[in-house]
Amino acid sequence: MVEICAKAAVGNPETLGDCPFCHRVVATLEEKELDYQLNLINLDDQPEWFIDEIPSRELPAMKNEHGHWILQAEEICRIIEELHPEPSLDTPPHLVGVGCNIFGNFEAFLESDDPDDGTEQALLDELEAFDEHIRENGPYIAGEDVTALDFSLTPGLLHVPVALPHFKNWEIPEHLTHVRGYLELMLSRPSFEKTTPEDQYIIAGWEQKLNC
Known part of the structure; x- marks a missing residue:
């Protein structure tokens, strides 16, 4: 299962927020119909484990198979496409x-x-x-x-x-x-x-x- 950290909504930490880069990653996972664990991060009250594991506090972030966090939506989506090529989202x-x-x-x-x-x-x-x-x-x-x-x-x-x-x-x-x-x-x-x-x-x- 893919593990993702994404920005929570301002005023509602239980739902995905307005960050378009986080939105891109989560929508891509849905389009691929992949199982994923979504960790919503309230930027006004960041959990200690998030600060410890991702000191830059950059979102979105995806944990790879080696337990390392991959940052930046472009790189995350590239890896998702590489590991799960169907349905293809390859761009000409x-x-x-x-x-x-x-x-x-x-x-x-x-x-x-x-x-x-x-x-x-x-x-x-x-x-x-x-x-x-x-x-x-x-x-x-x-x-x-x-x-x-x-x-x-x-x-x-x-x-x-x-x-x-x-x-x-x-x-x-x-x-x-x-x-x-x-x-x-x-x-x-x-x-x-x-x-x-x-x-x-x-x-x-x-x-x-x-x-x-």
Whole structure:
């Protein structure tokens, strides 16, 4: 059985929190239909065993067969794919960069207090480029087959229509129908239905980070 440490929700330590990197790992395990032990870590009250075993306190973390903790979602998911190749989530190499800047630009816009610093436009440019990619290549990033890249992108992308309306009164523009459709498609997969945090926990996580 795979053992995973992931961030617990702010305000509810019994449920998976808002961290998109933790979400990616847990959703990947669900998509692979693997058995796993999920250790939810309340960052406001971290257990001593977690601090002792993972001094960096970095999440997500996965314990390997030798009892060592593997850190960083990208590496964890690579190992999961290597050890459990079916169903395949292998991503075609030429698609690796698609959508990779959306979450970073979302975060920059969310944290910005300057309406003229270009962060809003940078996010919009990324969403428009992704919309065009899905329109031409969808329904998933690689076409008909879901891949690891979809599981990397979606946990961050879903924060956009939750956090930005709440904090910035900003919505994904209506003309970006393929972005909206893609997100709806991904969130309808059982692996995301089982793992996606409620909106209130996404907002609570950002409230804590933004010191609201």
